[in-house]
Amino acid sequence: MTDIGTGTYTILAQTAAEVMGLPLSAVSVTLGDSDHPAGPGSGGQWGAANSTSSVYAACVKLRAAVAHKLGLDPERSDFLDGEVRAGNRSYPLGAAAGGGELVVEDTLEYGDLDQTYQQSTFAAHFVEIAVDAYTGETAVRRMLAVCEAGRILNPISARSQVIGAMTMGLGAALTEELAVDTRLGFFVNHDLAGYEVPVHADVPHQEVIFLDTLDPIASPMKAKGVGELGLCGVGAAIANAFYNATGVRVRNYPITLDKYLDKLPPV
Amino acid sequence: MRPFTYERVGTALEAAEAAARRPGATFIAGGTNLLDLMKLEIEAPLHLIDVTRTGLGVIAETDEGGLRIGAMVSNTALASDPRIKRDYALLARAIVAGASGQLRNKATTAGNLLQRTRCSYFYDTDQPCNKRRPGSGCPAVGGVSRQLGILGVSEHCIATYPGDMAVALRVLDAVVETVRADGTLRTIPIADFHRLWGDTPHIETALEPGEVITAVVLPAPLGGAHLYHKVRDRRSYAFALVSVAAVLDGEGCGRFAVGGVAPRPWRVAEADAALPDAAEAARLLTQGARTTAQNAFKVELVARTLAGVVAEAKGEVA
Numbered sequence: 309m310t311d312i313g314t315g316t317y318t319i320l321a322q323t324a325a326e327v328m329g330l331p332l333s334a335v336s337v338t339l340g341d342s343d344h345p346a347g348p349g350s351g352g353q354w355g356a357a358n359s360t361s362s363v364y365a366a367c368v369k370l371r372a373a374v375a376h377k378l379g380l381d382p383e384r385s386d387f388l389d390g391e392v393r394a395g396n397r398s399y400p401l402g403a404a405a406g407g408g409e410l411v412v413e414d415t416l417e418y419g420d421l422d423q424t425y426q427q428s429t430f431a432a433h434f435v436e437i438a439v440d441a442y443t444g445e446t447a448v449r450r451m452l453a454v455c456e457a458g459r460i461l462n463p464i465s466a467r468s469q470v471i472g473a474m475t476m477g478l479g480a481a482l483t484e485e486l487a488v489d490t491r492l493g494f495f496v497n498h499d500l501a502g503y504e505v506p507v508h509a510d511v512p513h514q515e516v517i518f519l520d521t522l523d524p525i526a527s528p529m530k531a532k533g534v535g536e537l538g539l540c541g542v543g544a545a546i547a548n549a550f551y552n553a554t555g556v557r558v559r560n561y562p563i564t565l566d567k568y569l570d571k572l573p574p575v
Numbered sequence: 576m577r578p579f580t581y582e583r584v585g586t587a588l589e590a591a592e593a594a595a596r597r598p599g600a601t602f603i604a605g606g607t608n609l610l611d612l613m614k615l616e617i618e619a620p621l622h623l624i625d626v627t628r629t630g631l632g633v634i635a636e637t638d639e640g641g642l643r644i645g646a647m648v649s650n651t652a653l654a655s656d657p658r659i660k661r662d663y664a665l666l667a668r669a670i671v672a673g674a675s676g677q678l679r680n681k682a683t684t685a686g687n688l689l690q691r692t693r694c695s696y697f698y699d700t701d702q703p704c705n706k707r708r709p710g711s712g713c714p715a716v717g718g719v720s721r722q723l724g725i726l727g728v729s730e731h732c733i734a735t736y737p738g739d740m741a742v743a744l745r746v747l748d749a750v751v752e753t754v755r756a757d758g759t760l761r762t763i764p765i766a767d768f769h770r771l772w773g774d775t776p777h778i779e780t781a782l783e784p785g786e787v788i789t790a791v792v793l794p795a796p797l798g799g800a801h802l803y804h805k806v807r808d809r810r811s812y813a814f815a816l817v818s819v820a821a822v823l824d825g826e827g828c829g830r831f832a833v834g835g836v837a838p839r840p841w842r843v844a845e846a847d848a849a850l851p852d853a854a855e856a857a858r859l860l861t862q863g864a865r866t867t868a869q870n871a872f873k874v875e876l877v878a879r880t881l882a883g884v885v886a887e888a889k890g891e892v893a
Contacts, residue, residue, distance in 0.1 A: 313807050314602075372888045442883030442892075443876065483809045487695075487719045492704060496719040507808035566721060566807055566872040575882045 309359050311345035313472075313536070316355060319571045323360045323529070327367035328388030330402065337574060345413065345539030351427065353533025358416070358459055363526045365414040374404040374414050416528070417520045427526045429537045431455040433474070433545040436512075442575050444565040446550060449477055451514045453538055458523030459531040470516045470538030472568045477542025492498050576613050583625040587754050587787045590626045594784065594785035595756035597622045602787065604647060605681035607674070608690045613622040616700055617707060625821070627683075631789060634658070637833035640795035643752075646685035646788045651676070652708055663793060665820055669743035672805040675812055685788035688741055688751065692734035694723060706776040709853045713776075718816060721869040723814065727837040728865055729822075732776030735835055736769050742820040742834035743803060744791065745842050755783065759887065766794070769839030779838075797822045797827055800888040804880050806835075817876045823888035827851025831884070833860060833877055851889070853882040 321335040328335075332361040337446045338344070350356040375382035380394040392399050404410055407455050421427075434452040439445070455490040460466050483504040497503045516538075543561060551557050556571045584590045594600045599621035612618040631645035634656055642658060653659055654670040675683065696702045696715045703711035715723055715733050716879040723780055724735040744765045755889050763781050770778060782788070788806045799822045807813040814837035823829035828850045832842035844859035857878035 409816075440883070443804070443880050445806055447810065451820070487721075489714065489718045492702065492714060493717065494696075494699070494714075498699075501693070501698075502695055504809045504813055507811045509807055540667070565806070565876070569872050569875055569879070573880055575886075 309344070310350050310409050312350050313482060314350060314355065314469050315462060316350060317403065318465055319356055319360055319461040320363050320373065322364045322566055323369055327364060328370065329386070329392075330390055332400065332560070334390065335339040345415075347540075351535070353535050353537070355535075356459070356533050357529060357531045360461055360531065362414070362416045364528050365416045366412060369412045369414045370410070373410055374401065385529045399501045421525070425525050427523075427529040427532065427535065428456040429455070429532050431537045431541060433541040435542070435545040436551045437553055439572075441573070444562065444569045444572055446482060446508070446565070448482070448512045448546065450512055451478070451542070451545075452517070453515075453542075454517045454519065455534065455542065456519040456521055457532045457537055458521060458526055460518045460534075461480045461531050463518065466518065466534050467516045469534055471514050472496065473535065473538025474516075474542050475506055476509050477539045478510065479504075479547065480539075480561060481543040481546040482506075482562050482564070483510070485564075489539055531549065577616060577835075578620040579613075579620055579623055585628060585630055586628075587629050587631060587789045588756075588758060589624070590624050591609055591754055591756040591787045593624045594787075597624075600785075603629075604683040604686045605649070605678075606686075607682045608686065611756055612691065612852060615698065617698065626787065631685075631845050634836050637792060642792065643685050644791045646683060646790055649678035650674070650682045650687060652682070654679070659764045662720075662796035662883045663747060663801070665746060665803055665822055666740065666793075668803040668847040669739040669805075669818075669820055672803055672818070674740035675706050678760045679872065684740075684791055687738055688744075688788065688791070690738050691779065692816075693736040693737045697717065697734060702732050706734060706779075708777070716867065719865040719869065722814065723833075723867070723870055724838065724872055725864040725866045725873050726841050726861065727771040727774045727839065729774065729776070731774050732772040732838075733836060733867070734772070734776065734866075737814045737835070739803070739815065739818060739834060740763065740806060741769070742818055742832050742840040743830040744793075745840035746820045746822055746830055747797065749794075750792045751788055753782065753786050753788050754793060756785050758841075761786070761787075765791075766842070767841075771838050771880065790811050791874055799824045802882050802884050803886055805878060817873055818881055819877070819880045819884050821884050821888070823850070823882075823885065825889060826854070827885040827889045829888070831856070831881065833881075835872055836861075836877065838883050851885050853885040857881045870885055 317337045319336045324335045325332045348354040374383040375385045378399050384394050386393045388403050430456045436450040437448050489496050524530050526532050556568045558567050601620035603623045606689050631647040633645045635643045637643050650670050654667040660667050697704050697706050705713050713732055723733045737840040749765045751768050753761045802821045805815045805818040818834035821831035830847040832840045834840050843860045846856045859873045861877055
């Protein structure tokens with residue numbers, strides 16, 4: 309498991325802190341080390357829900373180990389404010405380690421869950437675009453994504469991730485294309501000078517709404533991933549908005565003006 | 576990058592003299608284009624002559640009521656000069672339509688005129704290119720050519736001059752001033768500065784080897800609306816598919832030049848005279864266009880962009 313900029317460190321630390329009754333600053337997360345157990349990896353909406361659920365499972369096991377060390381019943385112990393409390397007894401959490409380390413590992417596997425339930429995230433993408441009646445230049449003015457992905461583990465980082473994905477979709481729809489000269493086997497625009505990803509001037513007002521839902525089936529955290537959720541659908545929304553603005557259907561991305569200029573009304 | 580030696584000179588004449596002494600030398604100012612080309616080994620100068628300390632960073636008023644822009648005035652300084660913004664807004668608008676703030680801080684007036692084409696085949700040393708290796712052929716003809724030229728091109732090269740600033744200078748009838756190693760001075764009208772490719776696409780400007788640009792001179796200001804419309808695939812940090820620079824009166828009459836279509840900013844006297852009929856002016860400007868399947872759309876894009884610019888001058892659109 310790695311953090312590719314999506315906020316994995318943050319949501320893993322949040323999960324551990326909440327389950328163990330610790331401040332966020334007391335949790336350190338290490339990722340991307342080949343000595344670590346194999347994880348789901350970051351991609352395909354796998355990372356957040358699975359990694360946080362694994363951390364959750366390990367923390368439940370750690371709570372049991374801590375309670376056992378302190379001679380407490382894990383079922384009747386509260387983990388709050390860095391302490392373990394049971395009845396009128398209270399210990400600092402660290403006391404369980406007795407000056408050393410207390411290490412647990414746990415594994416989460418889903419069995420036949422994917423055979424018995426279809427698990428998906430859902431979103432609707434809304435786009436407003438403007439097309440210059442003279443030059444045919446296309447500009448996206450507003451974008452909105454309304455998303456359902458179970459528990460949103462961190463609304464701030466999830467929002468950033470979805471906005472990033474919406475921007476990625478914008479580039480795919482309007483500017484990004486790998487040009488290949490098949491005579492020479494030459495990738496013609498093989499750098500970021502020629503392969504145009506969106507710049508700030510292309511990126512309009514963007515908003516994200518997460519529906520307040522839980523998915524009790526998908527994972528112990530009742531959460532699902534949001535990666536593709538912000539991306540899939542953006543291209544179609546832009547193409548539909550372009551059609552709505554111009555009456556012209558462009559069937560192959562990116563929607564660049566050489567593909568439709570001759571179909572626009574004359575000036 | 577290949578090894579090279581370096582020296583800094585104190586005057587433009589010293590620069591020309593140094594170049595005459597050292598075959599394989601190249602001038603460097605902002606380096607915003609040259610360093611990329613050197614890293615890719617498209618250019619491999621043996622010696623760099625740094626001309627940034629030649630005292631040519633001044634914009635001065637001329638006796639004719641115009642401005643003399645020193646060769647080393649940065650794009651940022653030029654575009655933000657109050658006299659330029661007031662009397663030559665076209666130039667300021669064209670400059671800020673190009674590159675990025677960081678690049679414009681480094682890029683110079685002379686260097687901008689000398690920036691080389693962005694043709695992808697030119698930029699990859701594994702590909703043939705008549706501009707890079709004369710006689711090796713032009714794979715852009717019949718290749719990926721959407722961005723490339725439709726006017727003033729030849730079977731040997733269909734690259735474009737990629738810049739914005741020079742398109743405005745062409746409308747303003749600017750003149751390039753130079754000095755040569757023997758101390759003689761020369762003026763070159765901007766119209767003649769960039770050469771058409773013909774069968775020598777590796778020779779890009781009218782400059783002789785070692786000749787140094789000292790200034791760009793603007794004639795007295797032109798009244799009217801100063802408009803620059805750059806059409807590109809994304810809205811910043813991209814080269815023009817087509818750009819139109821125009822100085823027009825309220826009736827839509829005046830003059831215009833087009834960028835992104837040719838080895839030089841393209842301007843045709845008959846096309847100017849046809850204004851305000853944008854369709855006719857565009858037809859005259861693009862007459863004789865030599866297009867590929869991928870870039871033929873530029874003919875219509877010129878007409879549409881010009882129509883929009885004329886409508887703006889007439890107050891028909893914002």
